[in-house]
Amino acid sequence: MHEMSLTQGVLNILEDYAKTNGFAKVKTVWLEIGQLSHVEPEAMAFCFDAVMKGTIADGAKLEIVETPGKAICVDCAEELEIASRIAQCPKCGSYKLHISGGDEMRVKELEVE
Template sequence: MHEMSLAEGVLQLIEDAARKDHFAKVTTVWLEIGQLSGVEPEAMVFCFDAVTRDSVAQGARLEIMTLPGTAWCMACAETVPMAEVFGQCPQCGGYQLQVTGGTEMRVKELEVE
């Protein structure tokens, strides 16, 4: 379950921001997770709740926004939607694809007190 280490990384970012910007509590965390990132949103919520105990983010609501997967199809010469990393082009059926989006995960915003 790599979501645990990802949640720990998110908490580290939050704690760094709390020290830098002098806030005591986080109430909401908006997290962008790409559809092709391999991160399970439900597991991320569970792990986030576990790692944020006794921290500035304890009890914070985790809002997950899913970013769509996209790829450049070399045969079609255009960007196409991707549902899975090694899928085929939905337009031409080819497999010559370069993933261009949907693999990322980032903290988009924090609501703090």
């Protein structure tokens, strides 16, 4: 389960932000997870409490914001939402798609004390 190491990475980001911005407690974390990111939101939620235990984010609430996959067709320049990296352009039928969004995971927002 790579979500455990990803959650540890989120904690590292939170600790770095705390040092830089001078806060001592994280109350809520909004985590943006793209549909094409290969990250399971349920697994991230499962790992979150365990990884945050005893840290500045102990007891913090995790809010997951899922974003759709987006692509641009190389052949006809159609912009589309996709659910899989193996998708077909509905306009021209091409499989030559350039991923333009939904493959990221990032800390979007924090509520801190």
